[in-house]
Amino acid sequence: MLIESAVARELGLRDSTSRDVLSRVLTRLEGAHLLLLLDNAEHLPQTAAFVCALLEGAQGVRVLVTSRVPLRLSREREFVLGALPVPRRDSPLREVQASASVQLFQQRARAVQRDFELRPDNAQAVAEICVRLDGLPLAIELAAARIRVLPPVTLLSHLHPALELLTGGPSDRPERQRSLRATLAWSEQLLTPEQRQLLWTLGVFVGGASLADFSAVAGLPEPLALDQLDLLARHSLIRMQPAPDGEERFDLLALIREFALERLVQEGKDHGVRQRHAHHFLEVALRADAELWGARQREALASLEREHSNLRAALGWALQHDPPLALDLVAALGNFWSVHGHFTEGRHWLERALGGEGSAASRVRALSAAGEIARMQGDHGQAERLLSASLTLAREQGDTSGMAAALNLLGVLAHNAARPDEARVLLSEALPLWEAGRRDLGRTSPLFNLGRLSLYWGEAHDAVEPLSRALDFWRGVGNTHGVAYALYSLGRALMELGDTARARQLLRESLDLRRAIGDERGIIASQTALGLNAVTSGEFEAAQPLLSEALTRSVRLGHRRNIAECLEDYAAYAARVGSAAQAVRWCAAAQHLRGMIGAPAAPLDERQVDATLRHARMSLSAAAYDRERRAGTLLGLDAAVQEAQALRAISTTGEPPGNAAFRLSPRELQMLHFLAQGRSNREIAQTLGLSEKTVARHVENVFGKLDVHSRASAVAIAIREGLA
Structure with missing residues (x-):
């Protein structure tokens, strides 16, 4: 039925099928003041022409049109009705109950289970269902109807994929509203064949796509791709969201993406589209990696983080269908995973890709990346195997850059494993190779x-x-x-x-x-050093939040050597705010962890720990000190971390024990200890393997910080503070 005839019939006009029906409708509405509602107008032919004629011929009439597609008239004013708001993940019960999408779910659930209530034990599952369904009203209604047989937690587990479950709508509704797949199929039929293909292509993107990305994978010039995306947006099938860099990104709701991928497979076009997607994002990764150590470092890291979901999708496909491409991808992404702290995920992808075929050049880089991440996670044995394999292959291939990178990382590993002489040999071999090319090797x-x-x-x-x-x-x-x-x-x-x-x-x-660049591992190091600096300066309130955040980050990354270092720094803080027992326990726990991962403390760290333990001894008896050392060894990593994070400064007004020595560095405390023993500069230099000039400079610093001018005065403070 033509739209003019439908309106004529509703206005009570007889013979609403006659040829002059439009003029009769206009005559009937002349002088009238009313609102005309045209619902679901996208499937009615000639809607735009009729509305245009109506607005010109009946000045008092206003028209409200609901449609998936705008009419594109000059007098049209669009009001986009989006999905219902969904609660934030892990929202408190009150916020979940106030969410419009959750209220709709509860209303429809009660229609099939009258006593259904939102409770603390099911609220998070209901909230997650609404999030998973993108707040789409029809999807929520269809899912809620399943409450009859599936409680919320079980229902949530069945929504991956979701379209099979979102069926069984009321029989008094049109067929297209009885299942979500039918609704989406009906919307798809409103598109041209070319537009359908583009919708399916957009389905392979995860987390959206820029215009350039979509254009490359779809094989269209950017202006034409933009026109087609605009048409899909007019059909309410895609959403546009600005990226942090201001560029528009095009995305599908999760359920529409599921439908698009389903149709892509049905049409037998998924392999070709996914192949183009994977090759395109390899190019994206290679371009970003080439800029990762230069002036555009921040932008390169941000772009890879933004496209991480697409890169995961490309890797997943490549591992199954194109292993050499997968190896190229992980080789290009190793630096990104390392800098941005994606350690566990990065190792997972690297290990899988290294199990397949690929070029020698990519294998050298992937082995180095996997070894570096293993080192940062404290898996020194595996790190050495991977880095040695990278070095061997690089030598075989004559890959100078690969040799320099592997030798450099093996040197860092030897440093971490308390093998300084070996580290110096490896780094000295790497240095001329690096200087010859003068290019960055990464971190x-x-x-x-x-x-x-x-x-x-x-x-x-x-x-x-x-x-x-x-x-x-x-x-x-x-x-x-x-x-x-x-x-x-x-x-x-x-x-x-x-x-x-x-x-x-x-x-x-x-x-x-x-x-600024999202260097998770680096943030930890800088925070712990700043925290230790604040402790040394007696600024305890400033130290605690820095150390707490660093420890939390270390645990999240699974970086065990960092955890040990954070515990040692926290111990320095504890010893100076009156928590001597905890300080001793945490030093012992850190030492035990270092032993487990094969990362003994370097002299720089040992001096700090020694200084901490000297402070702690001032407040503990010998028996108590030994007891806490044994307890720390048995404490366990999780318990030590929980204790440290629970510690707060005992006092910010009084002077903690041993205040006079607070501002001395670990090396300076060591010097004060030797002075108290009556040793000369020459004897101290011989004991520590230093020059007398270096010792004299440290002693001068000790005098300055203690505000004394003689060894006798310095020794008096050492005796008073229990350092003699």
């Missing part, structure tokens, strides 16, 4: 790592020159990650040298840079 460079080796296993002043050179190099190439790492290490060196104020500036700058 670190041999020059930088040789500086760190001096910092942790030698003397801080010997570390300053190579670390400064590394900082200059990274600033020159625009590598924000490298700049932040060098600033952090220089900050640690200055702390060791007693310049806590300048150290704090460098550490704060490193933290700001690391937060």
Whole structure:
């Protein structure tokens, strides 16, 4: 029936099928003031022409049209009716109950189960159902009707996929409203064949797509792709959302995406579209990885994070259908996973891809990436196997860059495993290979790592020159990650040298840079160093939140060496705020964890722990001290972490025990201890393997911080504070 005839009939006009029906409708409405409702107008032919004639011929009439597609008239004003609001995940019961989508679910559930109530034990499941169904009213109604046989928790588990379950609507409704699949199929029939193909293609994207991404996978010029996306948006089948960079992204609701993928398979076109999708996102990953250590580092990392879901989809397909492509992908993504803290997921993809075929070049890079992530998770044995395999293959292929990267990472691993001599040999072999190409190897460079080796296993002043050179190099190439790492290490060196104020500036700058690029592992390191700096300066209120957040991040990442370091730093804090027993326990727990993962403390860390334990001994008897050491060894990692996170400063007004020695670095406390024993500078230098000049500088720093001018005065403070 034509729309004019339908309106004529509703107005009570006889012979509503005659040829002059439009003029009769206009005559009837002349001078009238009314609102005409045209519902579901998208399937009625000539709706736009009729409404246009009506508005011109009957000035007092207003028309309200519900439709999936705008009429595209000049006088049209669109009011988009989106899905119902859904509750945030893990919302409290009150917020869940107030959600419109949950209220609709409850209303429809009561229609089939009169006593259905939203309770604390089912509210989260109902909320998650509404989220899973994108707040679509029909989907929620169909799902709620299943409450008759499936309680919310069970119903939720059956919604992956969802279309098979969302059926059985009321028999007095049109067929297209009795199942969600039928509704979507009806909407699909309103599209041209070309538009249907594009809808199906959009289904392969997870988390949306930019115009450039969609254009590449669909094989269309961007202007034409934009026109087609606009048409799909007019049919209310896609949604557009601005990305953080301001670029528009096009996405499907989860249920529409499920339907689109289902239709893509039915039409036998899924392999080709997914193949184009995977190849396109390999190009995306390669472009971003090439920029990862340069001036566009922040943008490159952000783009990979934004496309992470698409990259996962590409990897999942490639592992099944194109293993060499999968290996290329993981090789390109290794640095991203490492910097942004996707350790467990990254290792999972890398291990699967390394089990398949692929190019030698990609295998070298993937082995290095897998080894680096294994090292950061404390799996040193597996890290050494993977990095050694990468080095062997790189040598076979004559891959100089791959050799330099593997040697560099093996040097870092030896450093972490308390094998400094081996680390120096490996890094020294890597250094000329790196200098020949002068290109970034990723997170670190041999020059930088040789500086760190001096910092942790030698003397801080010997570390300053190579670390400064590394900082200059990274600033020159625009590598924000490298700049932040060098600033952090220089900050640690200055702390060791007693310049806590300048150290704090460098550490704060490193933290700001690391937060800007999302370097999770780096954020932890900068936070713990800043927390320790605050402890050393007696600023306990500032120290606690830094240490707490760093420990929380370390646990989330599963970075066990970081957890041990955080416990040691927390112990330093505890010893100085009156929690000596906890300090001893956490040092013992950290030492036990280090032993389990094969990452003994370097001298830099040992000096800090020794200083912490000396402070703790002031408040504990010998028996209590030994008891807490044994308890810490048996404490268990989870219990130690929970204890540390529960600690708060006991007092921010009084002077904690041993205040005079608070501002001394671990090395300076060591010097004070030797002075109290009556040792000369030469004897101290011989004991520690340092130059007399270095010892004299440390002793001078001790005098300055204690505000004394003689050894006798310094020793008096040492005796008073229990350090003699």
